[in-house]
Amino acid sequence: MNRTSKLFWPVIVTPKDAVVKSTEITSRSQKLMLELGLIKSSNNGTFQILPLAQKALDKCIALVNKHMTAIDAQKISLPVLTSSGLWKKTGRLDQGVGEFYLVKDRHGKEHLLSPTHEEAVTSMLASAAPISYKQLPLRLYQIGPKFRDELKTRFGLLRAKEFIMKDLYTFDRNLEEAQKTYEEVSEAYLSFFKKLDVPFVKVVASTGIMGGSVSHEYHFVSRTGEDRIFQCEACTYSSNEEASGEIRKCPKCQSSIEETRGIEIGHTFLLQDKYSKPLGATFLQANGKPQNLSMGCYGIGISRLLAASLEVKSTENELRWPKLLAPFDVCIISAKEGSKEQNASYSYEEELFNKLTKICDQDDIILDDRRHLTIGKRLMESKRMGYPVIVVIGSKILQSPPLVELYIDGQGRDVELNEVLREVNAYVMSKTQLMNEENSGDSNFNRILSYKQ
Ligand SMILES: [Zn+2]
Numbered sequence: 001m002n003r004t005s006k007l008f009w010p011v012i013v014t015p016k017d018a019v020v021k022s023t024e025i026t027s028r029s030q031k032l033m034l035e036l037g038l039i040k041s042s043n044n045g046t047f048q049i050l051p052l053a054q055k056a057l058d059k060c061i062a063l064v065n066k067h068m069t070a071i072d073a074q075k076i077s078l079p080v081l082t083s084s085g086l087w088k089k090t091g092r093l094d095q096g097v098g099e100f101y102l103v104k105d106r107h108g109k110e111h112l113l114s115p116t117h118e119e120a121v122t123s124m125l126a127s128a129a130p131i132s133y134k135q136l137p138l139r140l141y142q143i144g145p146k147f148r149d150e151l152k153t154r155f156g157l158l159r160a161k162e163f164i165m166k167d168l169y170t171f172d173r174n175l176e177e178a179q180k181t182y183e184e185v186s187e188a189y190l191s192f193f194k195k196l197d198v199p200f201v202k203v204v205a206s207t208g209i210m211g212g213s214v215s216h217e218y219h220f221v222s223r224t225g226e227d228r229i230f231q232c233e234a235c236t237y238s239s240n241e242e243a244s245g246e247i248r249k250c251p252k253c254q255s256s257i258e259e260t261r262g263i264e265i266g267h268t269f270l271l272q273d274k275y276s277k278p279l280g281a282t283f284l285q286a287n288g289k290p291q292n293l294s295m296g297c298y299g300i301g302i303s304r305l306l307a308a309s310l311e312v313k314s315t316e317n318e319l320r321w322p323k324l325l326a327p328f329d330v331c332i333i334s335a336k337e338g339s340k341e342q343n344a345s346y347s348y349e350e351e352l353f354n355k356l357t358k359i360c361d362q363d364d365i366i367l368d369d370r371r372h373l374t375i376g377k378r379l380m381e382s383k384r385m386g387y388p389v390i391v392v393i394g395s396k397i398l399q400s401p402p403l404v405e406l407y408i409d410g411q412g413r414d415v416e417l418n419e420v421l422r423e424v425n426a427y428v429m430s431k432t433q434l435m436n437e438e439n440s441g442d443s444n445f446n447r448i449l450s451y452k453q
Contacts, residue, residue, distance in 0.1 A: 001353075002328065002366040004378075008051050009037040011381070027224060029311035030156030032319050036385060045153035045161035049303070052385075055327035056306055057164065061143055063324055063435075064166050064300060067192045071184055073139035073168055078120045080145060081111040086119040089278050095209050101147045113147035118210070118275045118297055121169045125281040130290050133173050133283055137181050141168035143302060157307035158263065159226075168298040173283065175272060178294035182214065182270050185298050189266055192300075193218055195434055196322040198309045201262060203229055204239040210297070212271035218300075219262025220308045229262045263308040264301070271295040318410070319386035323431050329364040330356060330424055331387040333378045335394060337371040345393040348402065348417075352391065355421055360428045383410055389427055391420055 012035045033039045038053035049057065065075065084102060087093040093100075101113035114120060121140060125131070131138070146165045153159055168185065172178040186202075193200050198220050205217040217240055219229055228241040234255035239247075240262075250257055273292040276282070282290040301308075306325065313320035321327075332352060335345035349367070356365055366387070368378045375394050382390045390407040396414060397404065403414040406423060415423075 002363065004366060004368040005370050007366075010040065010050070011035065011037045027155040027158060027311055028314055028316065029158065029307045032310065032314055032317075032384075033156055033307065036319065039156060041156075045150060047157060047160055047162075052327045053306065056321065056325045057302060059325050059327075060302055060306060061166075063192065063195065064143065064302065067188045068139075068141050068166075068168065071139065071188050073141045073170075076140050076142050077144060078114075078117050078124070078142055080114055080147075082114045082117065082120045084110040084112055086123050086279065087112060090119055090275055091278075092119070092209065099148050099150070101149055115146055115148045116165075116210075116297075116299070117142070117167055118169070118271070118295075119279065122275040122279045122281045122293075122295070125171060125276070125293060126279050129280070130282045130284045133285050136171060136173050136283060136293075137177060138171040139168060139181070140171075141166060141298075155307070155311075157303045158311070160303070163301060164303040166300040166302055170296040170298070171276075171281075171283075171293040172296075173285070173291065173294065175294055178270060178272065178296055179214075182268065182296050185296065186216065186268065189218060189268065189298070189300075191438070193266070195324055195437065196305075196309055197434070198312050198322060200265070201229060201231065201238050201260075203231075203262075204237075205267065206240070206242040207269060208242070210269050210271070211274040212269045212296075214270035216268050217264050218266035219264050220305075220312050221260055222263050222308070222312045223261055224311060225261035225263040227262045227264055229260050230257045231260060232256075233258055263304075263311065265305045265308055266298075266300045268298045269296060271297055314386070318384050321386050321388070323388070323434055326386070326388055328366040328387055329360055329427060329431075330389045330391065331366050331368055331382045331385070333368045333375055333382065333390065333392045334371065335397070336374055339395070341393075341395045341397050344397045344402070348393050348397055348404070352393070352404075352417065352420065355417075356424055359421060359425050379407075383407070389424055 038050055040048040040050060042048055084093055100115060103111050103113065143166045145162055147162050150159055150161055153161055170181045172181055200218055200220050203217050203219060205215040207215045219225065219227060229238060231238040232250035232253060232255050235250060235253045237250050237252045248257055272294050276293040276295055281293045283293055285291050309322050310319055332349060334349040335341045368382060370378060375392055379392055388409065392405040394405060401416050403416060404420060405412050406415045406420055408423060
């Protein structure tokens with residue numbers, strides 16, 4: 001059972017009369033996540049992820065796994081350390097050396113704390129080569145830490161030196177097949193991002209240091225976003241700053257372009273043989289001859305996505321979660337110790353908890369059992385935490401029939417037990433519906449654009 005009294009939850013309490021010093025905290029999500037005990041800074045550009053945020057991340061990872069499994073991607077784990085020799089072979093070591101963490105082992109061999117894994121996964125394929133054309137398409141992904149020595153870390157998890165990424169690598173027999181894979185993965189991305197219920201856009205991007213021929217970025221639309229996005233007023237064309245340069249007219253339909261801002265949360269590349277060729281990753285064709293694998297790579301910034309969704313959805317003082325990522329769905333607050341409603345409240349709490357566990361996952365319920373605190377204080381904190389459903393079992397529990405306060409998305413009213421159960425059930429159903437929503441062909445893209453702020 002989840003109890004607030006046992007939670008490692010170091011909330012930062014700033015005294016009301018405290019003079020707030022100028023600070024590095026410059027984004028809403030960073031401020032709320034730090035203040036509400038979701039993350040802590042380790043003071044070197046990295047962050048400790050605490051239980052509430054970890055729970056949300058785990059939910060995000062489960063959702064990503066589901067979407068990767070749906071396109072037959074197989075999950076693996078590659079080492080954090082990649083030999084820098086591999087990066088020399090692909091010519092990338094010199095291109096971003098300032099941003100890389102290079103470490104030497106006791107034998108003087110140099111490794112990268114990997115910022116990405118194209119070299120590592122491609123060399124793995126090369127060492128297993130040649131695989132048969134019958135094994136293709138092959139899709140391998142992992143979820144784990146990545147490292148980038150940012151010149152300036154900012155906005156908490158939005159730009160940290162260590163972050164959690166989902167990276168998928170795909171291998172096909174030729175460009176045509178790789179393009180089909182690219183389309184299929186793109187569909188999975190749209191389906192995944194739609195489930196987060198945060199306004200987003202897919203934009204044409206430049207391939208940059210990653211190389212290859214085709215690239216798209218996925219952005220949450222946010223006024224505080226660091227990236228400039230250009231969207232056509234008339235058609236579905238959108239691009240990022242690098243890809244569009246100084247264009248003022250849509251290259252597809254000549255309509256005018258409008259600018260918005262975004263936080264990048266996903267990036268996809270059609271790489272072709274950019275890595276398979278220098279690293280010798282081949283497969284055997286039907287005629288028995290070896291051929292370079294045609295590759296794609298597809299990232300989602302998992303820890304960044306969590307912060308970005310909070311950045312977009314939250315108010316200045318209260319967190320708001322994507323339904324499928326909230327660490328808990330229901331928070332129950334019972335009476336303060338020593339109050340006259342104490343006994344009635346505690347037995348109601350037990351009954352409510354037992355009934356709720358038949359409707360929703362026990363792990364999605366948290367009891368705020370800090371009974372030495374007033375209901376008011378605990379309610380305020382729960383609202384700031386953005387728990388979707390809050391049930392307060394206060395003095396009206398002594399009335400006939402007994403009433404509790406039910407808060408949904410911050411709006412409260414007095415209700416009887418059955419109404420609480422009905423509302424929680426409706427909430428759980430809405431989650432299930434969101435989870436099972438399928439892509440509906442060509443209408444997707446228009447729906448995404450209609451999310452524009
Ligand atoms: Zn256009």
